[in-house]
Amino acid sequence: MNSLLSVSNIAKNYGDRVGCHATSFDLWPGEVMAIVGESGSGKTTLLKCISGQMEASSGTLGYTKRDGSIVVLQELSEAERRFLMRTDWGFVHQDARDGLRMGVSAGANLGERLMALGGRHYGRIRSSAEDWLQRVEISTDRIDDSPWSYSGGMRQRLQIARNLVTAPRIIFMDEPTGGLDVSVQARLLDLMRGLVRNLGLAAVIVTHDLAVARLLSTRMMVMQGGNVVETGLTDQILEDPQAPYTQLLVSSILLV
Amino acid sequence: MSGPVYNFAYLNEQTKRMIRRAILKAVAIPGYQVPFAAREMPMPLGWGTGGVQVTAACLTQDDILKVIDQGADDTTNAVSIRKFFVKTAGIATTDVTDDATIIQTRHRIPETPLNENQILVYQVPIPEPLRFLEPRETETRKMHALEEYGVMHVKLYEDIARFGEIATAYDYPALVNDRYVFDPSPIPKFDNPKLNNSAALQLFGAGREKRIYAIPPHTKVKSLDFEDFPFSLPKWDKPCAICGSQTSYLDEIVMDDQGGRMFVCSDTDHCRKTQALK
Numbered sequence: 001m002n003s004l005l006s007v008s009n010i011a012k013n014y015g016d017r018v019g020c021h022a023t024s025f026d027l028w029p030g031e032v033m034a035i036v037g038e039s040g041s042g043k044t045t046l047l048k049c050i051s052g053q054m055e056a057s058s059g060t061l062g063y064t065k066r067d068g069s070i071v072v073l074q075e076l077s078e079a080e081r082r083f084l085m086r087t088d089w090g091f092v093h094q095d096a097r098d099g100l101r102m103g104v105s106a107g108a109n110l111g112e113r114l115m116a117l118g119g120r121h122y123g124r125i126r127s128s129a130e131d132w133l134q135r136v137e138i139s140t141d142r143i144d145d146s147p148w149s150y151s152g153g154m155r156q157r158l159q160i161a162r163n164l165v166t167a168p169r170i171i172f173m174d175e176p177t178g179g180l181d182v183s184v185q186a187r188l189l190d191l192m193r194g195l196v197r198n199l200g201l202a203a204v205i206v207t208h209d210l211a212v213a214r215l216l217s218t219r220m221m222v223m224q225g226g227n228v229v230e231t232g233l234t235d236q237i238l239e240d241p242q243a244p245y246t247q248l249l250v251s252s253i254l255l256v
Numbered sequence: 257m258s259g260p261v262y263n264f265a266y267l268n269e270q271t272k273r274m275i276r277r278a279i280l281k282a283v284a285i286p287g288y289q290v291p292f293a294a295r296e297m298p299m300p301l302g303w304g305t306g307g308v309q310v311t312a313a314c315l316t317q318d319d320i321l322k323v324i325d326q327g328a329d330d331t332t333n334a335v336s337i338r339k340f341f342v343k344t345a346g347i348a349t350t351d352v353t354d355d356a357t358i359i360q361t362r363h364r365i366p367e368t369p370l371n372e373n374q375i376l377v378y379q380v381p382i383p384e385p386l387r388f389l390e391p392r393e394t395e396t397r398k399m400h401a402l403e404e405y406g407v408m409h410v411k412l413y414e415d416i417a418r419f420g421e422i423a424t425a426y427d428y429p430a431l432v433n434d435r436y437v438f439d440p441s442p443i444p445k446f447d448n449p450k451l452n453n454s455a456a457l458q459l460f461g462a463g464r465e466k467r468i469y470a471i472p473p474h475t476k477v478k479s480l481d482f483e484d485f486p487f488s489l490p491k492w493d494k495p496c497a498i499c500g501s502q503t504s505y506l507d508e509i510v511m512d513d514q515g516g517r518m519f520v521c522s523d524t525d526h527c528r529k530t531q532a533l534k
Contacts, residue, residue: 078398078402079402082402082404101389101410103389104410104411104413104414105414105417105418107413107417108410108413108414108417111410111413112406112407112410113406115406115407115409115410115413116404116406116407117406118406119409120409120481120482120483121482121483121484122413122416122482122483122484122485123484125413126417143417144417144418
């Protein structure tokens with residue numbers, strides 16, 4: 001079996017400053033990987049580079065397509081790359097307003113990817129939008145409401161659903177629970193765990209919250225100052241951290 | 257005292273050459289918005305400066321010009337542009353669609369079918385159909401280049417979700433030659449079918465936005481729609497109150513403050529012709 005996404009030596013510099021040093025890892029189908037670290041440690045930079053939101057300074061990304069062929073993303077034409085990003089990939093922003101089209105209704109947000117792929121049947125687009133609203137636990141009578149009228153947690157769920165309508169294979173999430181209160185976070189995490197498991201999605205989740213990583217991910221990467229300081233299975237890292245920074249991170253969790 | 261002496265049709269020859277080059281490119285790539293160095297014209301932006309420049313670049317001594325605004329020959333915009341060309345080019349003008357060789361229009365396509373020897377020039381305020389959905393010009397250009405037009409349907413979806421039908425009544429987006437989605441300027445969607453396979457050359461000029469685009473004669477133009485909500489034309493209950501035409505686009509005119517309404521042809525030339533036939 002090939003890895004779904006093969007990251008090799010991806011690095012990003014902002015002028016003289018280093019965003020993240022050369023990083024390599026493989027993401028396997030159905031695997032959930034968490035990137036944790038303090039703010040400024042380069043985790044979002046790395047996520048943006050591997051998800052095509054930002055161009056990396058060096059390194060390559062290999063992707064195994066649905067037909068089994070392997071492509072190097074940097075060698076694809078822009079049209080092919082954007083097509084992949086619309087169909088096979090999803091990106092969940094920390095602030096739902098960045099990932100949603102705030103000017104149109106929730107239904108239109110959910111249908112956009114379908115229409116981009118050539119969906120031209122209003123009834124089918126709408127029923128698929130209703131289906132997805134239900135799956136993210138939003139009442140279907142809110143379908144014609146603007147995302148502005150949604151609460152923060154609902155917007156985030158809407159954003160996740162909007163990414164999932166085309167049944168992508170990888171979903172990238174940047175602090176998906178940031179900015180939400182704790183009870184809403186818990187519900188969202190529960191929902192995401194269900195979706196990821198049921199759909200067999202691979203996911204890369206950036207978070208500074210170790211609890212999120214523990215709940216969702218199977219594998220974990222700890223970053224500090226643009227470097228990966230430790231990688232391994234989530235449970236293993238959290239139970240038995242090896243790197244000094246990871247030990248500090250784990251010990252800093254407040255136990256209530 | 258003698259008045260100022262203008263070059264033929266106001267613009268200097270170099271400028272007209274530049275505009276003609278843009279027009280040729282626009283005709284070669286139907287629906288593609290060609291940037292051009294729009295000049296300042298002696299009228300405010302929004303009064304048809306783009307259309308005027310395209311007309312000026314196309315005019316010859318023998319041309320007969322017709323100018324319409326909302327289908328009428330005698331409204332302010334139409335009158336002032338017609339006078340402008342009479343003064344600066346000394347060409348003949350007409351109200352009769354069949355006699356004209358160049359027709360500059362704001363918001364309508366004449367009801368009378370056009371022929372191969374005519375050019376229809378549109379005044380366009382915002383040439384970019386994706387503008388209200390994507391404010392970045394760099395991004396809309398990329399979307400055109402990569403044919404990423406899904407977002408146009410998001411707008412139509414939103415119409416149906418809100419109003420139960422595609423409520424866009426003018427500026428209705430269409431696909432030219434199976435390639436470019438374009439903005440047909442604020443003509444009513446009633447006129448969209450006339451864009452398709454037209455015998456006349458159709459040129460679109462946007463002065464403020466500095467874009468020219470074109471639909472060559474006999475080019476396919478398809479209005480966007482959904483399979484279960486197909487493109488449809490507006491209908492009126494009554495015929496035109498003056499000429500009795502049942503096929504033309506009608507304007508609603510308020511007659512008094514008692515709620516009196518009259519529906520008459522927006523195309524004055526067509527209305528006159530239908531009356532003469534009776």
